[in-house]
Amino acid sequence: MWTVLLCLSVFAISGMESQSFTKRHLPPDSAKFLRYFLKYLEGMDGKRRDEFMKKITAPIVYDCNFEQGLCKWSQIVKGDQFNWIRAQGSTASFKTGPTNDHTTGNRTGWYLYIETSYPRRPGDKAQLTSPLISDKQTRCLSFWYHMYGTHVNTLNVYVMSGSSALGTPVLTKKGTQGNQWIKATVNIKPTRAYQVVFEGVRGASYRGDIAIDDIRLSMGPCQNIRGRK
Ligand SMILES: [Ca+2]
Numbered sequence: 001m002w003t004v005l006l007c008l009s010v011f012a013i014s015g016m017e018s019q020s021f022t023k024r025h026l027p028p029d030s031a032k033f034l035r036y037f038l039k040y041l042e043g044m045d046g047k048r049r050d051e052f053m054k055k056i057t058a059p060i061v062y063d064c065n066f067e068q069g070l071c072k073w074s075q076i077v078k079g080d081q082f083n084w085i086r087a088q089g090s091t092a093s094f095k096t097g098p099t100n101d102h103t104t105g106n107r108t109g110w111y112l113y114i115e116t117s118y119p120r121r122p123g124d125k126a127q128l129t130s131p132l133i134s135d136k137q138t139r140c141l142s143f144w145y146h147m148y149g150t151h152v153n154t155l156n157v158y159v160m161s162g163s164s165a166l167g168t169p170v171l172t173k174k175g176t177q178g179n180q181w182i183k184a185t186v187n188i189k190p191t192r193a194y195q196v197v198f199e200g201v202r203g204a205s206y207r208g209d210i211a212i213d214d215i216r217l218s219m220g221p222c223q224n225i226r227g228r229k
């Protein structure tokens, strides 16, 4: 029983990413749980403790809902033709793009999209990259995409490693998928340092907006849960 409670409180604590953690952040009873938890750790042998800590502190390295900005993602400025745009609500054109972001489901939420109106031309590409990830941990890349419009072209995801060439996409979605957010997951099993790159490709007309939201790169393989919203 205590183990479950302690684990739960530590999960909650480890979820407070990038916040400096102090006692005042804890609900009243959690300080007690923490004391028990530390005792519990003391009772473990070294190897078991290391394994346990590894499991419960497995970080979500990049978890971006675009509510505050691009997080650690950045635009590629060389080799593509345009940039992803951070936006709220509907895109500028009728019958293409999402109505709202995925995180909040309302007009206050932000997402990224490619605007395919003039002056964009067929085949123009916009690329977005993660920082270099240099450990060799298996990770699950998950994200939500929205591809709606009569001339939606392609969303590619690459795991670029070892050179500046993008290589073969690890995931490709083509054509309109309806006016809805859809979840995608991809396992990444790196053998060397890599960057994840999202690429939106413009189709034949302005009705080709492609949006992404809630990108996560979490530790461990994907749990294979798909969803729609
Ligand atoms: Ca969002």
Ligand SMILES: [Ca+2]
Pocket (backbone or CB within 6 Å): 075, 076, 077, 078, 080, 081, 082, 083, 084, 126, 127
């Ligand atoms: Ca660009």
